[in-house]
Amino acid sequence: MYNMDKLYEAVAAKGHVCVGLDTAPAYLPPAVFKGAVSEADAVLAYNRALIAATADAAACCKVQIAYYEALGLAGLAVYAQTLKAVRERGCLVIADVKRGDIADTARQYARAHFEGDFEADFVTLSPYMGMDSIEPWLSYAETRGKGAFVLMRTSNRGMRDFEYQELKAGGRLYDVVGDRLSELAEARPGKYGYGAFGAVVGADPKSGAEREEAAAIRKRRANLFFLIPGYGAQGGAAGDAALLLRDGNGGVVNASRTILKAWQASLPAGEDGNSLSLDTAAEAARKAVLDMRDALRAAAAGNAG
Numbered sequence: 088m089y090n091m092d093k094l095y096e097a098v099a100a101k102g103h104v105c106v107g108l109d110t111a112p113a114y115l116p117p118a119v120f121k122g123a124v125s126e127a128d129a130v131l132a133y134n135r136a137l138i139a140a141t142a143d144a145a146a147c148c149k150v151q152i153a154y155y156e157a158l159g160l161a162g163l164a165v166y167a168q169t170l171k172a173v174r175e176r177g178c179l180v181i182a183d184v185k186r187g188d189i190a191d192t193a194r195q196y197a198r199a200h201f202e203g204d205f206e207a208d209f210v211t212l213s214p215y216m217g218m219d220s221i222e223p224w225l226s227y228a229e230t231r232g233k234g235a236f237v238l239m240r241t242s243n244r245g246m247r248d249f250e251y252q253e254l255k256a257g258g259r260l261y262d263v264v265g266d267r268l269s270e271l272a273e274a275r276p277g278k279y280g281y282g283a284f285g286a287v288v289g290a291d292p293k294s295g296a297e298r299e300e301a302a303a304i305r306k307r308r309a310n311l312f313f314l315i316p317g318y319g320a321q322g323g324a325a326g327d328a329a330l331l332l333r334d335g336n337g338g339v340v341n342a343s344r345t346i347l348k349a350w351q352a353s354l355p356a357g358e359d360g361n362s363l364s365l366d367t368a369a370e371a372a373r374k375a376v377l378d379m380r381d382a383l384r385a386a387a388a389g390n391a392g
Contacts, residue, residue, distance in 0.1 A: 107343025242289025
């Protein structure tokens with residue numbers, strides 16, 4: 088059984104939310120630092136509280152390694168402990184590492200992120216050095232059920248610089264990436280019709296032709312499970328994300344700042360968070376997850392109708 092099958096089941100049971108633990112110290116309530124010996128210690132305490140508060144309502148968590156690398160060796164220890172904390176709660180975890188190297192280097196990256204201290208259930212990968220940047224990771228799908236989400240059509244402002252380039256043979260560059268990923272999925276089909284590896288497809292704000300494009304991507308890539316960034320702070324709404332779902336499943340929708348900074352919306356007028364407890368901040372994050380889950384379910388149901 089692939090981890091992608093487990094993720095499908097988690098979405099069916101708990102909804103589409105992927106909690107982004109892209110935890111910068113600046114996102115924490117000031118009170119969290121009072122009992123901490125360092126920024127890294129505060130980040131870990133905050134992560135653990137949010138994981139405990141949201142694990143039963145989220146399909147998975149995504150941990151962006153850059154936020155932990157920025158804190159040095161202590162930050163990498165927090166990264167490892169955060170991955171472990173998610174998995175101990177029975178929740179799947181995506182290591183957002185966007186690796187894209189080849190050959191022996193890729194094999195070492197795969198070992199680093201699918202085994203040992205940094206073990207995750209999924210990783211994110213960049214395909215732009217070619218399929219030999221993806222292939223070294225595939226053996227872990229066969230032996231351990233591991234999965235990956237490969238950058239295809241992202242949600243950032245610069246996505247059109249390369250991903251939208253028109254090809255002489257027709258279509259765009261992201262179409263070629265999708266074609267190759269669909270071929271991988273055909274070779275490694277899971278229990279629910281999705282391949283062991285899926286794609287990153289963004290839920291940036293859409294209207295008119297962009298909505299048609301999103302629906303076409305979903306229809307054409309029926310065997311790819313999507314990791315869908317762009318919700319919330321990046322401007323994407325539930326209706327935008329729902330265009331990329333399939334029969335109420337087929338994707339998880341990531342939100343980071345919307346959840347990590349939810350405590351700010353819970354503050355009374357004039358308060359700055361200095362007296363806000365960790366439990367209260369975690370409850371605000373839980374409410375944000377539940378609101379997002381319900382909005383996505385409603386949008387998915389409306390899109391299906």
